[in-house]
Amino acid sequence: MTVWWAIAITCAGCYLLKLAGLAAPRRVLDHPGVRRFARLVPVALLAALIAVQTFGHGQELRLDGARLAGMAAAVVALLLRAPFLVVLIAAAVVTALTRLMGM
Amino acid sequence: MHDTERRQRTAAIRDGIGVGLAVGVSGVAFGAAAITAGLTVAQACALSLFAFTGASQFALAGVVAAGGGLLAGTAGALLLGARNSFYGLRLALVLGASRQPLRTLVTAQGVIDESSAVAFAQPTPAAARAGFYTTFGTLYLTWNLTTALGAFGASQVSDPAVFGLDAVGPATFLALLWPRLRGDADTPPPETAQLRMIAGGGAAVALLATPFAAPGVPVLLAAGAALVVMLTPERSAPE
Numbered sequence: 036m037t038v039w040w041a042i043a044i045t046c047a048g049c050y051l052l053k054l055a056g057l058a059a060p061r062r063v064l065d066h067p068g069v070r071r072f073a074r075l076v077p078v079a080l081l082a083a084l085i086a087v088q089t090f091g092h093g094q095e096l097r098l099d100g101a102r103l104a105g106m107a108a109a110v111v112a113l114l115l116r117a118p119f120l121v122v123l124i125a126a127a128v129v130t131a132l133t134r135l136m137g138m
Numbered sequence: 139m140h141d142t143e144r145r146q147r148t149a150a151i152r153d154g155i156g157v158g159l160a161v162g163v164s165g166v167a168f169g170a171a172a173i174t175a176g177l178t179v180a181q182a183c184a185l186s187l188f189a190f191t192g193a194s195q196f197a198l199a200g201v202v203a204a205g206g207g208l209l210a211g212t213a214g215a216l217l218l219g220a221r222n223s224f225y226g227l228r229l230a231l232v233l234g235a236s237r238q239p240l241r242t243l244v245t246a247q248g249v250i251d252e253s254s255a256v257a258f259a260q261p262t263p264a265a266a267r268a269g270f271y272t273t274f275g276t277l278y279l280t281w282n283l284t285t286a287l288g289a290f291g292a293s294q295v296s297d298p299a300v301f302g303l304d305a306v307g308p309a310t311f312l313a314l315l316w317p318r319l320r321g322d323a324d325t326p327p328p329e330t331a332q333l334r335m336i337a338g339g340g341a342a343v344a345l346l347a348t349p350f351a352a353p354g355v356p357v358l359l360a361a362g363a364a365l366v367v368m369l370t371p372e373r374s375a376p377e
Contacts, residue, residue, distance in 0.1 A: 120163060
């Protein structure tokens with residue numbers, strides 16, 4: 036599978052998923068199983084992505100001091116209720132600075 | 139009466155432009171992170187134009203960066219995109235778009251976290267519509283413009299990792315997850331506790347699987363673990 040195929044399927048799939056929700060019959064929303072899926076699965080996915088992208092280097096787990104410092108900065112920004120973009124900038128800047136200092 | 143309506147619509151439009159610009163400029167982070175991950179400028183721009191849902195875009199770029207597992211990576215990106223289906227289900231009630239097929243096709247591309255959040259926060263359906271379309275328009279233009287800028291900029295730098303962009307992906311996911319785990323007036327404490335447990339479990343499953351599974355697969359296993367919790371009968375918790 037080439038990267039372009041992955042991108043094409045992701046693009047088409049993401050669009051169809053948006054459309055499916057908008058065009059679906061209303062009773063789908065009232066199904067308790069559907070509601071639990073909507074509530075639980077994104078939480079597990081997002082938490083897994085945070086963990087893997089913070090500690091993972093390919094298939095290896097590693098404590099990258101700079102990346103950890105960046106994530107800590109993001110947590111502080113979120114605790115201070117900073118806007119979305121400020122959270123991302125804080126993470127990137129602190130990671131870059133920590134790396135610059137050779138940690 | 140009409141004054142109130144107009145004021146509510148103006149407030150919704152202001153919200154939409156504010157959120158659209160603020161979140162839209164983070165497209166520069168996606169563009170740059172995508173290049174750092176090994177995607178081309180064209181690939182980064184294609185994702186922003188057609189997938190247009192940040193979390194899925196970052197997830198796919200992350201799998202490319204980790205070197206492989208494209209099938210699992212695509213599945214992870216789509217599972218993340220599935221939350222937009224649920225926004226769509228709720229939005230259909232306020233937007234009433236399903237009566238006009240062509241408009242529904244265009245509206246669908248705009249069903250994302252931010253446009254839904256702005257729409258659901260409005261007091262009336264008219265204000266919700268104004269907020270939704272303003273957020274969609276502003277965010278779509280800004281996100282795509284800044285994706286191109288970020289991607290092009292990063293492609294001119296020999297080692298974009300020096301900018302700390304590898305932290306932007308996980309920080310994005312953290313910012314999306316945070317409000318769900320913080321707990322609010324709409325969420326009863328037992329539910330918040332359950333969500334936190336699922337988040338911890340998902341992270342643990344993914345980390346344990348990382349050394350043994352192709353990149354992208356650990357995240358799917360975490361979603362699978364959540365499905366197991368979901369399918370176990372829930373007797374006492376409120377629905």
